Amino acid sequence: MEVTMAIGLAWVFGIVPVAIWLLLRWNDLWYGLSVKRRCSDTGTKLPPGYMGVPFLGEMLSFLWYFKFLRRPDDFIDSKQHKYGKGLGIYKTHLFGSPSIICCSPSFTKFIYQTEANFTMDWPTMDILGHHSSMNAQGTSHIRLKNFLTRAVNQPVALRRIATMVQPRVASALRSWAEKGTIIGYTEAKKVTLENIGKLLANIEPGTVLETLDKMIAGMFKGIRSHPINFPGTDYHYGVQCRKKATWIFREELERRKKKQVEGTNITNDVMDGLMTFKDDEGEQLDDMEVIDNIIGLLFGGYESTTIVLTWALYYLAKCPHVLRKLREEHMPFAKNKDGEFITSDEISKLKYTSKEPSKPGTFLAFGGGSRICAGNMLARLQIAIFIHHLATGYKWELVNPNAGVTYLPHPKPADGLEINISRL
DSSP states (O other): OHHHHHHHHHIIIIIHHHHHHHHHHHHHHHHHHHHHHHTTTTTOOOOSBOOOBTTTBTHHHHHIIIIISOOTHHHHHHHHHHHOTTTOEEEEEETTEEEEEEOSHHHHHHHHHTGGGSOOOSSOHHHHOTTSTTTOOHHHHHHHHHHHHHHHTSHHHHHHHHHHHHHHHHHHHHHHHHHSEEEHHHHHHHHHHHHHHHHHHOOOSSHHHHHHHHHHHHHHHHHTSOOOOSTTSHHHHHHHHHHHHHHHHHHHHHHHHHHHHHTOOOOOSHHHHHHHOBOTTSOBOOHHHHHHHHHHHHHHHHHHHHHHHHHHHHHHHHOHHHHHHHHHHHHHHHHTSTTOOOOHHHHTTOTTTTOOOSSTTOOOTTOOGGGSOTTHHHHHHHHHHHHHHHHHHEEEEESOTTOOEEOSSSOEETTOOEEEEEEO
């Protein structure tokens, strides 16, 4: 009996604590030793931080701060408090991958400028595609980005896009005012999707666009989830949504090929441009390159623009002095239009509207270096057009000014931004 008790005490006070310690430190030991072995000649070390337990990493802590407490800054603050605020770079393990959190402009700039030293691991290729410009590297990335920049970011393209998107924006705002009370996020999402669907592949409102809306939402869930491709998981659902979106655009691609043979397909949208694009060596994109990049543009330009428009409505309602300055800048253009829409050239003259933080290198919404968003000017244009029509024709107020914020998969007001809106 004494022997049995001794063994039990050994387990409780010896083996169990060691096992718990190993469990809590396994990721740090595993990845730390791996880096030490690979980089023994250079003496490279991982930054300070904690990589959590096997498989989960720090996901439970991440979800605790982001989803349950709704205080995401505390996740970073806890690391700064423990390892030093001035450092600005910490190791962790999130979404199934060992990761480095970079929270200083200088480190972020360094990463953007040395992109060639990194391999693309996120966003996952299973969801965004191997040939998407987001995942392409080297000459392939340069080749794709050059076309995308010409298609949606050059002055000629922006003038055409400004003319195309404004009728829907103006019509949507009139509809909002007629309803009186709306959910800002839902309505902004609808008009953004209609405009980007038209711009990318000439898709009009209807069943196809509604299906794509659901597929993109599923892909976002998959991107922001643990990468476990097993039925019932968000990641698996995201992969299935990607397959359905691929099928939709493959059908459209085949339809256009037939029209091209007949000489009757001239839509002048981005998909047509991708299909006919030739690089400096005269090579064209294959079908999957076209499909991956159309889906990538839809994925990258749809939800992000919707979120910005939602927060624009929120903060302009909260900051009437800013809205007043915007009206002062925009009203002269609206009064001189005589029924015509504002142009992209005029929007470029709106200095207050396009004002960025005064400290250089801190506004990184569009990334930087060779990975800077190929459609950043398109996004700015769409947002500026929305603000122009909103500021010059409407007034609104928040129904729930203290609704709070949900942070996953992207930050937005907890009530979806319910507002009362009417004509000026």
